Amino acid sequence: MADEVILLDYWPSLFGVRTRIALEEKNKKFVYREQDLCNKSALLLEMNPVHKKIPVLIHNGKPVCESLIQVEYIDETWPGENPLLPSDPYQRAKARFWGDFINKMLPGLGKLMWGTKGEEQEEGKKEFIEMLKTVESELGDKTYFGGETFGYVDIALIGFYGWFDAFEKYGNFSIEAECPKIIAWAKRCVKRYSVAKSLPDSKKITELVPELKKKKGIK
Amino acid sequence: MAERSEEVKLLGMWASPFSRRVEIALTLKGLPYEFSEQDIANKSPLLLQSNPVHKMIPVLLHNGKPISESLVILEYIDDTWQHNQILPQDPYDKAIARFWARFVDEQIYVTAMKVVGKVGEERDAAVEATRDLLKLMEKELVGKDFLGGESLGFVDIVATLVAFWLMRTEEVVGVKVVPVEMFPEIHRWVKNLLDVDVIKKCIPPEGEHLNYIRARMDSLKLKSV
Numbered sequence: 001m002a003d004e005v006i007l008l009d010y011w012p013s014l015f016g017v018r019t020r021i022a023l024e025e026k027n028k029k030f031v032y033r034e035q036d037l038c039n040k041s042a043l044l045l046e047m048n049p050v051h052k053k054i055p056v057l058i059h060n061g062k063p064v065c066e067s068l069i070q071v072e073y074i075d076e077t078w079p080g081e082n083p084l085l086p087s088d089p090y091q092r093a094k095a096r097f098w099g100d101f102i103n104k105m106l107p108g109l110g111k112l113m114w115g116t117k118g119e120e121q122e123e124g125k126k127e128f129i130e131m132l133k134t135v136e137s138e139l140g141d142k143t144y145f146g147g148e149t150f151g152y153v154d155i156a157l158i159g160f161y162g163w164f165d166a167f168e169k170y171g172n173f174s175i176e177a178e179c180p181k182i183i184a185w186a187k188r189c190v191k192r193y194s195v196a197k198s199l200p201d202s203k204k205i206t207e208l209v210p211e212l213k214k215k216k217g218i219k
Numbered sequence: 220m221a222e223r224s225e226e227v228k229l230l231g232m233w234a235s236p237f238s239r240r241v242e243i244a245l246t247l248k249g250l251p252y253e254f255s256e257q258d259i260a261n262k263s264p265l266l267l268q269s270n271p272v273h274k275m276i277p278v279l280l281h282n283g284k285p286i287s288e289s290l291v292i293l294e295y296i297d298d299t300w301q302h303n304q305i306l307p308q309d310p311y312d313k314a315i316a317r318f319w320a321r322f323v324d325e326q327i328y329v330t331a332m333k334v335v336g337k338v339g340e341e342r343d344a345a346v347e348a349t350r351d352l353l354k355l356m357e358k359e360l361v362g363k364d365f366l367g368g369e370s371l372g373f374v375d376i377v378a379t380l381v382a383f384w385l386m387r388t389e390e391v392v393g394v395k396v397v398p399v400e401m402f403p404e405i406h407r408w409v410k411n412l413l414d415v416d417v418i419k420k421c422i423p424p425e426g427e428h429l430n431y432i433r434a435r436m437d438s439l440k441l442k443s444v
Contacts, residue, residue, distance in 0.1 A: 050322065050355060064314045066321060076310035089298035090284055096291045101272065134272060 005030035006058040008044050010037055012205050014159035015067035016055040017198050021155050022074040024194030025082045038215065068099050071155055084151050091146070098138060098145065099156040105131045109163075112171050113209070114216055125171040129178050136179045143188060150192060154185075158195055161186045165202040166209050227252040228280040230266050232259065234423055234431045236380040237289040238277040243376050243421045244296045248303050290320055293373065306373045319359065319366065320377040327352050331385045334396055335441065346396050349385075353402060356381070360404035364411050371415055375408075382409045383422045391432045393444035 007030050009016035023030050035054050047056045047063035057064040064073045075084040085092050111124025145153035164175050176183040189195045231238030245252050257276050269278045269285035279286045286295045297305045307313050333345035366374035399406045412418045436443040
């Protein structure tokens with residue numbers, strides 16, 4: 001029986017990008033279904049009744065939710081090509097730790113982008129920069145987070161890269177100035193087919209921000 | 220073949236649900252370990268060195284190598300010692316287990332903390348919100364002895380947070396967040412958990428635990444019953 005893989009997603013989502021990249025790394029054909037988050041489809045509500053959020057990976061009719069859980073699922077279901085997680089348990093634990101840490105950067109980014117007061121935005125920016133610097137020191141001088149192989153942690157973080165222009169514009173700072181190794185790493189990642197194909201256009205994201213702010217009721 | 224000496228040490232805290240879940244996993248696997256009670260108010264050099272990023276317990280040290288974040292630790296334990304598997308083998312079932320574990324930690328725990336930390340209307344709202352989340356857990360238990368199915372699994376271990384922390388806090392806070400009339404399946408599941416030797420062995424003793432919660436609330440200037 002042929003595998004049916006559907007991804008319910010929203011093009012600017014830094015979560016959805018992770019799943020798209022993982023599927024591309026495995027050379028997995030999938031059907032991409034763009035979701036309108038203001039008018040959620042019956043399928044989305046049925047497939048993610050708990051959170052009603054994207055991305056949702058539907059494999060032969062069965063839904064998997066949460067982007068990093070989807071990345072592990074993809075790795076375990078199609079183990080042959082391009083392993084995304086290391087095989088050594090300790091290295092896997094490190095990868096999962098950093099995936100979790102990267103997710104913890106989100107509240108700070110939320111304050112930076114969607115904060116209503118200047119103070120809140122400054123706080124968010126500080127938090128984000130501090131955490132990104134921690135991530136940068138974990139990367140060090142390696143090619144990718146796992147060493148020579150592109151994998152889970154790279155996938156967890158690269159989705160943010162599409163939003164870097166927006167962060168810089170609204171936070172009034174330069175990520176390259178703060179974390180040059182991260183920018184160098186991102187430029188390496190973008191050369192990979194899976195990333196180039198999946199990452200949304202930075203300019204389009206930055207242009208979308210005022211509209212998103214309006215939808216969230218922020219001036 | 221030389222026998223590998225396994226040195227397993229847990230930097231933890233007797234009253235922490237995150238620390239206790241690691242103890243449950245180690246005990247389920249029959250793994251001997253050294254437990255080192257940590258003082259969070261006065262963090263040891265070993266803790267700071269082993270978890271420089273978060274500076275929090277639990278930290279598992281396996282032959283000196285540190286692993287932090289309780290869910291990461293649980294998966295590490297399962298990956299390293301593959302008997303008595305905690306997570307399901309099937310990738311889909313594993314994904315579902317991981318989803319519910321995150322739900323407990325990122326949704327239930329965060330919302331339930333507000334029940335303790337807030338008063339008046341804000342507390343009432345937190346109680347309602349916690350119940351809404353617990354209704355989803357209640358549904359998952361229908362027709363099952365454990366969240367993991369027929370036997371204790373990953374999600375049950377993680378959800379001991381609900382059974383033995385959230386539900387114990389009810390007594391101290393004086394609010395029945397999880398009444399049996401609303402959550403018969405959860406109450407049945409707690410009874411099932413208490414029938415498991417490993418659980419009985421690894422959860423904090425009730426009396427001392429309640430006193431600890433009361434003392435913590437007092438120190439945070441929160442009213443307790």
